[in-house]
Amino acid sequence: MRITKLVGTALAVAVASAIALTGCGGESKQTVRVSHTQIESHPDHIGLLAFEKAVESKLGDKYDVQIFPNGTLGANEKVLELIKQGSVQFLVVSTANIESFDKLYSLFSIPYLFTSEPAFEKFISDPKVMEQLSVNSKANGFTPVAAFTAGTRNFYSKTPIRSVADLSGKKFRVQAGPTNVAMMTAFGAAATPMSFGEVYSALQQSVIDGAENNELALTDQKHGEVTKFYTYDMHQMCPDLLVGSEKFLEGLPAEDRQVFLDAAQEAQKAEFAAWHKRIEEAKKQAADMGVEFIQVDVNEFRNKVLPLHQQLLSETPELKPLYDAATAANQG
Numbered sequence: 348m349r350i351t352k353l354v355g356t357a358l359a360v361a362v363a364s365a366i367a368l369t370g371c372g373g374e375s376k377q378t379v380r381v382s383h384t385q386i387e388s389h390p391d392h393i394g395l396l397a398f399e400k401a402v403e404s405k406l407g408d409k410y411d412v413q414i415f416p417n418g419t420l421g422a423n424e425k426v427l428e429l430i431k432q433g434s435v436q437f438l439v440v441s442t443a444n445i446e447s448f449d450k451l452y453s454l455f456s457i458p459y460l461f462t463s464e465p466a467f468e469k470f471i472s473d474p475k476v477m478e479q480l481s482v483n484s485k486a487n488g489f490t491p492v493a494a495f496t497a498g499t500r501n502f503y504s505k506t507p508i509r510s511v512a513d514l515s516g517k518k519f520r521v522q523a524g525p526t527n528v529a530m531m532t533a534f535g536a537a538a539t540p541m542s543f544g545e546v547y548s549a550l551q552q553s554v555i556d557g558a559e560n561n562e563l564a565l566t567d568q569k570h571g572e573v574t575k576f577y578t579y580d581m582h583q584m585c586p587d588l589l590v591g592s593e594k595f596l597e598g599l600p601a602e603d604r605q606v607f608l609d610a611a612q613e614a615q616k617a618e619f620a621a622w623h624k625r626i627e628e629a630k631k632q633a634a635d636m637g638v639e640f641i642q643v644d645v646n647e648f649r650n651k652v653l654p655l656h657q658q659l660l661s662e663t664p665e666l667k668p669l670y671d672a673a674t675a676a677n678q679g
């Protein structure tokens with residue numbers, strides 16, 4: 348499975364590279380590959396279609412933007428390497444997946460950082476925040492150009508979670524990243540980091556008791572087929588970032604780079620709109636799959652992990668300015 352996937356990835360990139368810089372009648376266009384792990388009805392994909400349209404409406408004679416959904420170019424960890432090399436130009440990736448490259452992204456893994464989705468959306472739409480997140484881009488080899496909302500992450504499991512005590516001793520899949528492990532330990536549960544694409548079979552085979560994500564994981568990834576209890580504990584809001592390869596962006600003429608950056612803003616607007624519509628549909632769809640949605644005392648969950656805020660800030664003091672800005676966004 349793993350080998351097939353790697354070979355598939357190598358092939359996809361080789362084929363894509365072979366068709367890059369080719370075109371009809373001697374014209375040459377540069378292929379711009381955009382990778383993500385979601386299905387084509389997902390808001391991330393809809394945002395990327397707006398990105399493609401915005402770039403090609405201005406520079407369609409020079410660039411052919413190609414979107415690769417469903418992780419066909421590989422899991423995010425692998426594609427990040429290709430982004431750094433410049434053979435893939437853009438990737439949509441959750442901030443949790445890149446905190447091992449740059450601690451600044453761990454900000455969003457701090458549980459209960461935001462008090463509402465509007466505060467979160469306001470924060471991730473702020474150009475100053477994106478600038479602060481970009482300070483290490485040269486060293487990282489990638490830079491965030493837009494932030495997409497991914498709603499609120501909640502626990503879902505094979506048995507109902509109605510209080511913190513129900514998490515005790517259970518194994519939950521989390522996204523890779525040390526902050527998630529710290530969070531699960533604080534909740535009294537065990538964290539099992541793994542790639543998004545591996546979660547369905549891990550749930551099916553009971554390698555894990557549950558996972559945590561927004562509601563689209565139940566429908567789009569079909570996790571609702573194998574887990575029937577979804578608990579609104581609201582522990583995290585992590586954006587999906589559209590990141591660009593530094594190598595690619597740095598190599599562009601300034602006017603072209605601006606077109607890509609403007610297109611990223613169009614993508615964000617389209618993604619936000621698609622998100623709000625899709626999430627309501629997904630809740631109905633998941634209920635039809637037999638998923639029970641459970642409301643809990645969110646404060647009980649919050650209080651359990653709140654001491655992590657000071658702990659994480661003292662371990663990573665460079666987070667403080669962004670943390671303060673997030674707190675200010677909560678004030679409205």
Ligand code: GCU
Pocket residue numbers: 384439440441497522542543559560561564587
């Ligand atoms: C969400 C998010 C993805 C992320 C996934 C995960 O679906 O949008 O970017 O990869 O969660 O939990 O891995």
